[in-house]
Amino acid sequence: MGALRRTFLTENHQTWRLFTFPCLHAGAIHLVINLSCVIFVGIHLEQEFGPIMVGLIYILSAFVGTLVAALFVEKRPSVGSSGALFGLLGATLSALIQNWEMYTNKFTALASVIFVSIGNFLLGLLPYVDNFSSIGGFISGFLLGSVLLSSPKVKQVAQDKGGLMDYDLKSYIKSRLRQKLDRPVYRSVSILLFGLMLAGCLVAVLQGINMNQYCGWCRYADCVPSKSWSCRDMEYSCETMASNEQLTLTCMDNGNFRVLPFTNISQARTNDLCSVICS
Structure with missing residues (x-):
């Protein structure tokens, strides 16, 4: 992105x-x-x-x-x-x-x-x-x-x-x-x-x-920790599942997920979205 x-x-x-x-x-x-x-x-x-x-x-x-x-x-x-x-x-x-x-x-x-x-x-x-x-x-x-x-x-x-x-x-x-x-x-x-x-x-x-x-x-x-978000410097991991031209990203840390109306995205953008979902 x-x-x-x-x-x-x-x-x-x-x-x-x-x-x-x-x-x-x-x-x-x-x-x-x-x-x-x-x-x-x-x-x-x-x-x-x-x-x-x-x-x-x-x-x-x-x-x-x-x-x-x-x-x-x-x-x-x-x-x-x-x-x-x-x-x-x-x-x-x-x-x-x-x-x-x-x-x-x-x-x-x-x-x-x-x-x-x-x-x-x-x-x-x-x-x-x-x-x-x-x-x-x-x-x-x-x-x-x-x-x-x-x-x-x-x-x-x-x-x-x-x-x-x-x-x-x-x-x-x-x-x-x-x-x-x-x-x-x-x-x-x-x-x-x-x-x-x-x-x-x-x-x-x-x-x-x-x-x-x-x-x-x-x-x-740059970032003040809060209950609503985290300032930790860490790599997040997400499970990806594609079906019916939709891509579901699920954070492995907190279980949050997001359904995207497309499947053809780069790995770099997937990592960025994963960070947003897990934060």
Whole structure:
């Protein structure tokens, strides 16, 4: 189904899942919340900085978030569409910090970023939603925002009157003059840190490094155990029975089963469905 699992990366070498992983959602609720937040944050960023810069941050944050998630992914399937959203949130925070003096409703904007971030991070504590992609996306979005989002389109936002952060033009002019001196150093450090993060994560993923071996408590940033679900890192087994163009999967651990209206599915998808039934 395109979800990310450690066995698929290390044993089956299915690196194509690194590109499907950031496009998948863990159900309708996750889909609606994620897309709503992307629209809310993305529209305001596009109005202020343009679609090219925001689109570049969106794509790169999703990819770096996927690489971070691949370092911590376990045997259960997980999806990471929130990585791109957190990239936009990190970029928004970066733009807010860089242009703090020129915004008139800065605390409202800051509260919005914090509220959306906390809400989606809590959603990531549920099974199958990967929070490590969110963390990686946020950090990469912040660093990219420090490089790419230095010149907001003040006149365009003033005409649209739809920006999340309104401007004080006098403060904007003074801020721009001061930034000409210190901004190059800040941007250079940010792009250097982003490059190191991207290269380091890429090399570590290709080497098959499992960060869970070095950080035993990190898994609790991704999944909190509950009576309704399990966070155990284990392989599940299911009994399969096909009849009348239907496939019945029965979990050998808890007896749960699901009847599917098709029989021609791959072994990888069968394993993913088995994990869902047994969890």
